[in-house]
Each structure stands twice: as structure tokens, then as C-alpha cells.
Amino acid sequence: MHLDDRVSDDFDATDYFQTMDVLVKYGGGHIISRFFSSLFQLGVFDHLEDGPKHYHEIAKLTNSNSESIYRLMRFFVPQGLFVEEKPGIFSKTKQSSLFTKNGIMANYMGMFVSDSHYQLLKTFPETIVKGEGQAPKAMGVASFWDCFKDHAFEQSFTKCMLGFTKTASPNILKHIDFSNYKTIVDIGGSHGDFIKEVLKLYPTIKHGINFDKKEVIEKLKQNQQGENQKLQLVSGNFLESVPRGDCMILKHILHDWSDEDSKTILNNVADSLEDGGHLYIFDFVIDPKNYNQHTLMYDLLMLHLFTAKERTKEQWLQLVQDRFTFVKFIHEISIGCIVLKKK
Numbered sequence: 001m002h003l004d005d006r007v008s009d010d011f012d013a014t015d016y017f018q019t020m021d022v023l024v025k026y027g028g029g030h031i032i033s034r035f036f037s038s039l040f041q042l043g044v045f046d047h048l049e050d051g052p053k054h055y056h057e058i059a060k061l062t063n064s065n066s067e068s069i070y071r072l073m074r075f076f077v078p079q080g081l082f083v084e085e086k087p088g089i090f091s092k093t094k095q096s097s098l099f100t101k102n103g104i105m106a107n108y109m110g111m112f113v114s115d116s117h118y119q120l121l122k123t124f125p126e127t128i129v130k131g132e133g134q135a136p137k138a139m140g141v142a143s144f145w146d147c148f149k150d151h152a153f154e155q156s157f158t159k160c161m162l163g164f165t166k167t168a169s170p171n172i173l174k175h176i177d178f179s180n181y182k183t184i185v186d187i188g189g190s191h192g193d194f195i196k197e198v199l200k201l202y203p204t205i206k207h208g209i210n211f212d213k214k215e216v217i218e219k220l221k222q223n224q225q226g227e228n229q230k231l232q233l234v235s236g237n238f239l240e241s242v243p244r245g246d247c248m249i250l251k252h253i254l255h256d257w258s259d260e261d262s263k264t265i266l267n268n269v270a271d272s273l274e275d276g277g278h279l280y281i282f283d284f285v286i287d288p289k290n291y292n293q294h295t296l297m298y299d300l301l302m303l304h305l306f307t308a309k310e311r312t313k314e315q316w317l318q319l320v321q322d323r324f325t326f327v328k329f330i331h332e333i334s335i336g337c338i339v340l341k342k343k
Helices: 013-027 029-042 055-062 066-075 106-112 115-130 135-139 144-149 151-175 193-201 214-221 259-272 293-306 313-320
Strands: 083-086 089-091 183-187 207-212 231-235 245-251 273-282 324-329 338-342
Touching: 013 029, 029 066, 029 106, 055 066, 055 089, 106 151, 115 135, 115 151, 115 293, 135 144, 144 151, 151 193, 183 193, 183 259, 193 207, 193 231, 193 245, 207 214, 214 231, 245 259, 259 273, 259 313, 313 324, 313 338
Parallel strands: 183 207, 183 245, 207 231, 245 273
Antiparallel strands: 083 089, 273 338, 324 338
């Protein structure tokens, strides 16, 4: 077969590079991820924070091969991660600063580019074929939650959730006034950072309850010294019951659960929500008229990990209608927010 038989006359150099861009972005995503992970692990982002540096200096600081570190950093210049001000001299960008060790995105990195995360996705094609999450099979466990028995996995996941909270909290607290509530319950609150921020901002709140499973709460209690006296650490299972309060928070919880299990959780919340109180659900809302790739990526991850999903506005309203009355969506909150009152 001649080349002319395989390639259309209309397929020029521009088409080639555009097609290769698609291949690199989607087919080679795991390759780019390893490149990016190497920058983070070597601390390259941190070394540029105090000013531009020649790649020879970066190589010394990271104990790396000089030519190799140059080629790696050069790759990310077109992506806007670095600026090559003069040949071989690189400076930081707003994006690169996010990934320093103290940057707002650092907590995500341990999960997103870990070997465990790559392993989790090995069985993704089976998930699509069967319509049920096959991530546990990839990890050799019965349930995704069994992965938390591995300390390193548990630590990276918790840090990732901490990252979500740190990035989402300012936006949430800017658009919601919690001052009229007496007892706020953060259901599945994990590390408890969000409820701490709420209590700090609203001294009129009498009680803030961080509610999570026993092993999470016991670990937090070991380091509770000096915490806000209004903060209560309560353990339990939200599939069975939750503490009482006039404000309930479900932040990135229900997207981990099937509709059936989500309704069980919602019933337990309704049973414990004081009359006149509110439930705030913070979860992505899929808009079919304006798809967001970030939201749709998490929808597929939820399918793979939990046989769960992100939901459209209509799916959310259908899910909550038995026990709750819809109040409003707060569209200004980037991670999604639905405000409800119980019937």
C-alpha cells in the first residue's frame, strides 16, 4: 500500500499536529502524568518560587541530570507551566505556584499521580462493559473502602479530601450565611477542617459536630488539644443514623453512593434535622446544556470506584423529593450546592 492510498490529500501538516495533540492528550495522558509527577516529586516548582533559575542550578538543587531536567522543564513551557525567559533560564507561573509543597494543589498530587491511582484504573474497561465499578477488583479487595486498610493509600486519599476542602471552603463561606444555626453537623466531615472554619467565622453557633466513622474520629481525638470547645467529634455510620442539628452538611458524600443508599442517608438526615432547619448538599450538578469536563471525569470515577455517579438537576430533585422540599441551587458555588428543607 502506497502512502497516497492511506492518507487523504486533504490531510496536511496542520491536521497531523492537531491529531497528534489529541493522541497525546487522551491516549498519552498517563505518560504526561508521569512527567508532571516527576516535577512535583523533585521539588522543581518550589525551587522557582524565589526567582528564575538556570536549569544547571535546578539540576544541582534536585540532584538530577542537567540535560534531562532541562528537557523535562522545556516540555511544559508550551503548556504554560513555566516560562523560558532566556535559553535555559526558567521562571515560575501562576500555575506552577499552585503545585509547590505548600501550594493549594499539593494535597491532590499524592492521590492523582500515585501508583495506586494508576492501578485503580486498570479495570476501567470492565466497568464500562459491566456497568458496575471494577476498581475494587483492580486493588484485590471486596470494596473500595477496604483500600483504606493500606496506610499510605488512606493518607493520600485524606490529603486529597483536605485539598478539596481548602479549595472549596472560601467559595462556600462567601455565599452561605450560617449565622442563624445553633448546631451544624458535617456528615462524613473527615479531617474536620470545614466545620472548624465555620465555627471560627460564626461564634454564635453553639455546636459544630464533625461526624465520621469510628477510626477517623478516634484518630482526630488523639490530636484534639487546643481545638474550639464548641467542636464535637462524633463517630457513627450515616447509613444507620446521624446526630441531630438544625443545619446538616453533605459535602462530596452522595456522589459516592447509589440512589438506593443515598436515599437511606437522606432519610437518616431528615429524621435528625430539626424543624425549620436546612440540609446543604455540596456535590457537582451536571448541566446537559453546558458540560464541564471536570464534573464528567468525576462522574466516570464514581462509576468505577463505587458504582455511583454525579447527577443532573433533575436527578437530584428526584432523589430528594420523598423527604425534602427544594429551596434553591446556589449557582455561585463552584462545586455545586443544593439547599433543602425537610417535609
